[in-house]
Amino acid sequence: MAAPPPAVPTARPATVGGGFLDILHFLKQTAGVLFGSNSGILSRTASVSSKQSDSERHVRFAEPAYSFVGMHCIFDNCKASVTILKFGRANSDLLAYGSADGSLTVCQVSDPPSVLQKLIGHSKDITASCSMDKTMRVWEISKGTCIRVVYGVSSQLCICFHPVNNNLLLVGNANREINAINFSTGRVISKLTFDNAVTALDIDHTGQLIFAGDAQGYIYTVSVNSHTGSLSRTHKNKSCKTKSLITTIQYRTFSLVARCPVLLSCAQDGNLYFFSIATNAHGYLTVICSLKLASPVQSIRASFCPLLSLEKGEFIVTGSGDSNVYFYDLARPKSSCVNKLQGHGSPVHGVAWNHGENLLASSDSDGTVIVWKRAKSN
Template sequence: MNPTHWCSWEAFLGQEWRCNDNGYVAYRNFLLRRIDGGSAQSTPSNSGRWAPSPVHAILSEADSWNYMRDLRSNSGVLNQAISIGSKQSDTERHVRFAEPAYSFVGVHCIFDNCKASVTILKFGRANSDLLAYGAADGSLMVCQVSEPPSVLQKMIGHSKNITDFDFSSNNQYIASCSLDKTVRVWEISKGTCIRVVYGVSSQLCICFHPVNNNLLLVGNANKEINAINFSTGRVISKLNFDDAVTALDIDHTGQFIFAGDAQGYIYTVSVNSHTGSLSRTHKNKSSKSKSPITTIQYRTFSLMARCPVLLSCAQDGNLSFFSITTDAKGYLTLICSLKLASRVQTIRASFCPLLSLEKGEFIVTGSEDANVYFYDLARPKNSCVNKLQGHGSPVIGVAWNHGENFLASSDSDGTVIVWKRSKTS
């Protein structure tokens, strides 16, 4: 190997992954080989793995050539790697200054103890350390991502795919739903199931009411949203729809539920925070297709819309961005949309609220090509602004922690990667 290239490669490993025309480049081969031992260190419980510090990665000459070969396939990243050892160009300095929010220091840790596809993952409410993820085998893991990363609880009870879960406001409980037709309530500190609510169809989406945490809202394949009393497990009210309710979220006041169905419609539902009574106020078509909605996410404010906003993601790859009226009806107005490739997997998307304090409206989503993509909905012609590479199979779930210094992503092989953003001024 050319010694000059080797020195430049070492310099490249020591750099942060920053915004550039080619996206973030992780060590795909290294991550795929992590099960061989390598230099990745496991926690004592073998439940989480530290990603090795880039500057300390020791590579054989054969491995180095493999990395260089992979870099060649990334449309010019090899040239960037070779040039990093020298003085940066004015263009590079401008990119780093212009978009500091896109700087990542790399992989913070990896959880690879799940044997089935990780279908959904979320961080605890207002919490930067607590991460949970549910899998297709019915298992639900609760982890900490701080030093050292580890699995705190493995909660077993569901017999089929976990479709959704939500943390209570104080992060003491998790409510989960599944294709096994049940809703389960878990006490996190003990890792035990304290309540099971049986349904007649697959339970597809769930959330705690933000004002009244004794109220659970659950969408199911029986074309219903059920309001369930958390303490008793009783269904106190229900509302019927035209098709299976596949995704939902609720506004911060607890006044409106936004629900997506299997035909691509999005409904605004009024909810009484005291009695749990539900009433439909508005029906909106998210796109021209009849594809199931996989993500509904509410956000309190957007600089672009100057009002509350809603993100929807459909199975066919349609992303839609709505403004929400602040009157009593909660009407949705489509601001912009983005068409991505159709998916076989139920792939989810998320707002990037802190990144959206920059110019634009940014979202992050998984993809069946095993990458994590960042899009700016304000750029219809050049919407893809970056990507993270590191997974070896389709990326299904994405989630930010409180403060957005960690981004977690999960794939169909059961791997969860926690990416760490760099500190920016």
């Protein structure tokens, strides 16, 4: 049973103008939300709620696997839906999120929580780290200025950096393509055409396999050359029968259930699929199990949860249309929901764990981002 929403503490003014010493490192490691334009920083004060009181923080949820002590902080500077958010891949304190008004916010969640920059420039939705306005924009966060714009011929829908070759950027677009782009020059060095718009991407830890979801629910495996960036399609998975747009593709190197690398996909209609990956067969996907969410929202996203132990199940976390954050155990075909977090006032779209796996961020259609603090394991 989830605890009721706690009272919001006195808002703390957020600072604007902080930055990072190594901007390119942050951009590459965030690998999700990093583009905007040079229209300038929004000089305003964002409301940031700090941690709860001691009495509120000691609330424990029913499921020991994923217990939370409450809200760590709240960011409510956005006035439009926050559709995507990412922590820095090797940093537990940096969080970036994109809003439907075309803005990108970069903040720190360590005490005191604060907004470092709000970047304005994209004219339409920011999805992942690229935009519906057909551009990809690279920012120097410390100055809040745009240092590179890569123009496309269609909406840029998803993006990821290559884990081995940091100069290689992989972008899916509405023109049914995945483009391999040289990050330094902005030039397209290789492209691959698919049957539908490419809406979600992830890549394995070796950098040899890309997994892509499209607007009709198909999932593709693509081989990539880490040195040249050349792309070649190897498999097409048709497990999703509803032909619903794929919003989430997430790779994991090891699964307790499958005992091999796995892939999580989430579709707009709330269908989740959990695949095993045959690395010796060029990334062939086999469905292990599937799950239908009860209250899906149009741009719902899902994420793997941190591994607990070698005895526990396979947990995922998702947003929902009923304003809750849900946790599911894929190892339990029946009664798979093991916990939920209550606190949002509108449908929840995005979810993301930080590098230290002690904080979970969630975003909603009102523009609110809540950072939840996970209870320490015994």
